[in-house]
Amino acid sequence: MMYPERGTSAHINLSHLLHNIEVFKKLHPGPIMAVVKADAYGHGLARVTDSLKSCDALAVATIEEAMQLRSFIPDKRILLLEGVFNAEELELAIEQRFDLVVHQFYQLDVLLKSSNAKPLLNVWLKVDTGMHRLGFDWADYPQVLDQLKQVKMIKEIRLMAHFAQSDQVDHQQTQLQLQRHQILQQHDFECSFANTGAVLNGLSCAGEWARVGLGLYGISPLADRFAADFDLRPVMQLSAKLISIKTVKQAETVGYSAQFTCLQDMLVGIVGMGYADGYPWSEHHSHVVIRGHQAPIIGRISMDMMAIDLSAVKQPLIGEPVHIWGSEQAVEQVAKELHTIPYTLVCGITGRVKFHVIDSL
Ligand SMILES: Cc1ncc(COP(=O)(O)O)c(C=O)c1O
Structure with missing residues (x-):
C-alpha cells in the first residue's frame, strides 16, 4: 500500500516572476521598484531576490x-x-x-x-x-x-x-x-x-519610479480584471493533498459547529490545509480544484484541514493533489469568494507550508 504525505506546499515559479517583470517594463516607461516587504508578499525574500536584479x-x-x-x-x-x-x-x-x-x-x-x-x-x-x-x-x-x-x-x-x-x-x-x-x-x-x-x-x-508589489507576483489588485488579463502569471502555486475520503450520509453534518448538512449521501474529502497553514477561517466559502474539477469547500475551515465536496471528481484518490490557488485557479477568485483581498491570502501563508522553487517554465 502506498502511503500519502501531507504535502501542503507552495511552488514558487521564478520564470513567472521574470516574465511579470518584463510585462511591467512594457507597461511602465520608467524605473521599476520591486516591493518585497512582508517576505516578498509571502513568497520568500530569499527565494525571489536573485530574480529581481533587473529591477531598478x-x-x-x-x-x-x-x-x-x-x-x-x-x-x-x-x-x-x-x-x-x-x-x-x-x-x-x-x-x-x-x-x-x-x-x-x-x-x-x-x-x-x-x-x-x-x-x-x-x-x-x-x-x-x-x-x-x-x-x-x-x-x-x-x-x-x-x-x-x-x-x-x-x-x-x-x-x-x-x-x-x-x-x-x-x-x-x-x-x-x-x-x-x-x-x-x-x-x-x-x-x-x-x-x-x-x-x-x-x-x-x-x-x-513605479513601486510594484502584487503585480510582480502575478496577481491583480483590480476588482474587475484578473492578472491573466494583463498576461501576468501567478508566481505562487499553493496546493495540498487529499488525506481522507469518506461517504457522509444524508442529513449528517460535516466539521465543527455542524455548519454543513449533507442534502444527500455524499463523498467528502479532507484536505491537509487549514488556517494554521494560512488558509483563512471565514464565514464565506470558496472552492479548490482537483483534476481540473471545482470542488466546493464545505463547513468550517479547521486549524489543519478543510472539508470539500467531491461529487464532481470521479473516483478520487487519497494523496491526490488539491490546487488551492495559482495557475489552476486565480488567487483573485479565491479572495473574491472569501470577501477578502489577495494580499492577505499570499501574505498569510505560514511556515508550516513547504516551499519549493521552480526555476524554469
Ligand atoms: C507605500 C507603498 N508603495 C507601494 C506598494 C505596492 O503596492 P502594490 O502591491 O499594490 O503594488 C505598497 C504596498 O502596500 C505600499 O505600501
Missing part, C-alpha cells in the same frame, strides 16, 4: 527586512518605506546605504539632529496627496522640502506619494491625487507615485 530598486517596510535584503543584494538601491524611527536606525541606514522615506516631522528632526555631515543619504519626501496614511500634509510639504534641501547629509531628494484607490480611475479622490502628482512633478526632483493598480490602469507617469 527594491522596497521594504522595516529596517529588519532591509537588513535581510542587503545581505542578499549588496549593491541594489533599497528603500525603507516607513523610514527610520530614531537616530540609531538612521546611522544603520547610512551604513547600509538604505534610501529613506521621510513622512513625519519626527523623522525630519532625527535628520536635523544628526551630526553626520557627509552627503551620503538619499531621501524620498512623502507627500500626503489624499491617501491620508503616511506623508506630510499638502500644505506643509513645500516647507519640509526647503528644510531637507539644507540638510548636509542628504545626497539626493525624491518626491513620493501613494494612491488611495488606484483601481478607481474616475473617482474624485484619484483625480485630485493625479492633479497633485502633476504639481509635484513640476519640482526639479524625480518622483514615485504608482503602485500595481496605478500601472495596470495606465496612471503611472513616464519616468517616475
